[in-house]
Structures are given as C-alpha cells and as structure tokens.
Amino acid sequence: MNIESSSSLKQFNTLAIDAVAEYFAQPVTMKEVAECLQFARIRNLPVKVLGGGSNVVMADHIPGLVLMYRAQECEVLHQTESEVTVKVGAGYDWHQFVLESLSRGWYGLENLAYIPGTVGAAPVQNIGAYGVEVKKFIKSVNGIYLSDGQDFCLSAQQCGFGYRESCFKDELDGKVLITSVEFTLSKIADVQIGYAPLGKMAKEKGVPTPAQLAQWVIEVRESKLPNPAKLPNAGSFFKNPVVTKEEYLNLLSKYPEMPSYAQDDGIKIPAGWLIDELGLKGVSFGEIKVHEFQALVLVNEGGNAEAVLKAAQNITGAVMKTFHIELEQEPRLFI
Numbered sequence: 001m002n003i004e005s006s007s008s009l010k011q012f013n014t015l016a017i018d019a020v021a022e023y024f025a026q027p028v029t030m031k032e033v034a035e036c037l038q039f040a041r042i043r044n045l046p047v048k049v050l051g052g053g054s055n056v057v058m059a060d061h062i063p064g065l066v067l068m069y070r071a072q073e074c075e076v077l078h079q080t081e082s083e084v085t086v087k088v089g090a091g092y093d094w095h096q097f098v099l100e101s102l103s104r105g106w107y108g109l110e111n112l113a114y115i116p117g118t119v120g121a122a123p124v125q126n127i128g129a130y131g132v133e134v135k136k137f138i139k140s141v142n143g144i145y146l147s148d149g150q151d152f153c154l155s156a157q158q159c160g161f162g163y164r165e166s167c168f169k170d171e172l173d174g175k176v177l178i179t180s181v182e183f184t185l186s187k188i189a190d191v192q193i194g195y196a197p198l199g200k201m202a203k204e205k206g207v208p209t210p211a212q213l214a215q216w217v218i219e220v221r222e223s224k225l226p227n228p229a230k231l232p233n234a235g236s237f238f239k240n241p242v243v244t245k246e247e248y249l250n251l252l253s254k255y256p257e258m259p260s261y262a263q264d265d266g267i268k269i270p271a272g273w274l275i276d277e278l279g280l281k282g283v284s285f286g287e288i289k290v291h292e293f294q295a296l297v298l299v300n301e302g303g304n305a306e307a308v309l310k311a312a313q314n315i316t317g318a319v320m321k322t323f324h325i326e327l328e329q330e331p332r333l334f335i
C-alpha cells in the first residue's frame, strides 16, 4: 500500500486550498484500509477521511494520515418488479451513480444529479437539492470505526438524518470510515418538479421522464453555479436559516420582498437572499469573493482556510447585524 508523506491535497479539494497532508493514502480494498490503520496506529497518528473534497475547508497542514477510500462496486442485493436495493462503494462518484441508476431504470435520485463528491459522503450531510434529500433512498450505511477497525451497519433511522445533518456530523464525527451505502430505488417514475425552475420547465416542455429531469437539473445548475475547476468553491457556504414565525413576521414587515418557505420546524429564509440584500454579491474579502451571480457561494482566488473563514466571518457578522440571524457554515473544517 503506497502511503505518501508530505502530500499536496490541492487537487483533492474544490476550494483548491494548497493543503499538505502529513501522510496520504488511497486504499481500494479493506485489506489496504487495514494496512493504513495499522500504519497510523504504530505511529500514533490521527486518521482523517476525505471523499471528493467538495464540502471541506482544509487547513494548510493536516497532521496524521488522510484516507481517501476508492472502492467503487455497485452490486444489486435484491429486486422486485417495483424496486431495487443496491450496495454502492463509498468511492463511487456521486453524479456517475445517479446517471448509472437512471440508465438502469432505477429512479428517485434525478433531482440530486450533478452534486459533486462521492457516494460515501452523501449520507454525511444528507445531501439535498430541489426538494429531495438522499435519506429517502438510503436503506443502510456500512463502515468501520477508525479506532479499532470494527465494522458497523446503521439503518437509515439510526443515521439521525436531518436538514444537511446526520450522526456522521455529530456523535460519529471523525470516528468512522463509511465503506458503502445501500440504496433502495424505485422502478416506477415519480418526478419531483416542485422547485420553481423545474416547474417552469415542465410547464414549457411537459412532464419530464426521470432522465430528462436529471438533464434539466444539470442545465439549471450549470447556468447558476460556478464550476469549481474554473472558480474554486465549496458550493453553498451557508445553510439556509430556519426562523420562528414571530421572527419571520418581524423580518417580513421590514423586507416585504423576502422569499420564505414553510418547514415543519419554522420558516426557512434563503441565506443567499440575505447576503444579496446586503449588497455583498461580487464583493471580495481579500482573496475570497462572493460569487457575482450566486451569493451563497464563496470563490477562492488563492487564499487559504484562514482567508476563507475570515471572509465567512465578515458575512455572518453583517447578516447578524442587519437581520439578527445567525448563519451556520456548511462545509466542514478539515484540520
């Protein structure tokens, strides 16, 4: 097993931070993972797990061993006329899995097309887009504890999924390597076109097939979101805040144009709108720029984690001062 020392992770994080890992390995098999864990144990090194690096802010120097697990199996476990259960390796590219599932007539993931990253990271923040969250399709998550290599299998219910949340960001944070995810997908199309851009396209073109819907999602995303390969970014930098009805009514009286969406636990206000309302679109904080068309995305123009976090602090401070809303950062610190 090749374990590199002083390895640059610049190409492995979409913010393109020039981070250096003390040690870095890309195991493909469980035997290789075990070798890596043994290597770390002997040297008393912390072990950190990286997927595609599209939701992390990396420190300049990352002590310990960074593991990027590459297994990419896609195995059918069970199927009936109406649904299929598949087990997918954590290293499988998420978008490729969405396309693969559609090509095999397995439906449900179409709204989640074009999200960067790996299958293994999808449960970590319960990825979501256009009104669909991955938790709906997850049957179970398999992995091992980094401390002793013991394996586990958690049912979807045990994963504690919430809005961009799960137990992997909470009590299991930094403690496990997810090795595969089991999904149950439908063989019957049921397209979700509730979000405005998709609804508008359906009005113009008719109700799409799941594959067409995935294509629409790709088109909308390509037109709105900066490509990290050209403009390094980590997607939405802040989660959308959910406020109480009282807070919402108070804000609405001052900002009648403010968009909002009712949720079970309160009212969701788009964080991008709050930042845009402050006139911060296109504004730079040192090497970090608020994207010109999408205020929720921070583009890195050569800065490091410190620069990113400083810019984020400026933005959260301004939002707090004007709207009395605390924005929560979405990408995870990788240190």
Ligand code: FAD
Binding pocket: 014, 048, 049, 050, 051, 052, 053, 054, 055, 056, 069, 090, 115, 116, 117, 118, 119, 120, 121, 122, 124, 125, 126, 127, 128, 129, 168, 176, 177, 178, 179, 225, 226, 228, 233, 234, 235, 236, 332
């Ligand atoms: P990484 O960034 O590498 O890791 C994220 C976290 O998961 C880290 O804490 C890491 O330690 C942990 N992790 C990763 N793999 C494993 C594993 N195998 N076992 C245990 N822990 C692991 N997110 C959405 O929800 N919806 C979107 O629509 C969306 N759009 C995006 C658009 C752009 C342009 C970008 C750059 C990001 C977007 N994201 C979106 C965020 C990101 O793509 C997702 O969160 C994705 O799931 C991260 O996957 P990754 O493999 O890159 O994870």
Ligand code: NAP
Binding pocket: 128, 129, 130, 131, 194, 195, 196, 224, 225, 234, 235, 236, 237, 240, 261, 268, 270, 272, 296, 330
């Ligand atoms: P958008 O359509 O401009 O909408 C702005 C925000 O309003 C979104 O964040 C979305 O919340 C919310 N929203 C819009 N219509 C809604 C509805 N009908 N019901 C409930 N909430 C609604 O958003 P966008 O920036 O182009 O992104 C489109 C989708 O892709 C969103 O779902 C977004 O989460 C996802 N996305 C996520 C990331 C990331 O890094 N996490 C990056 C890019 C895009 P929700 O975010 O809760 O859906």
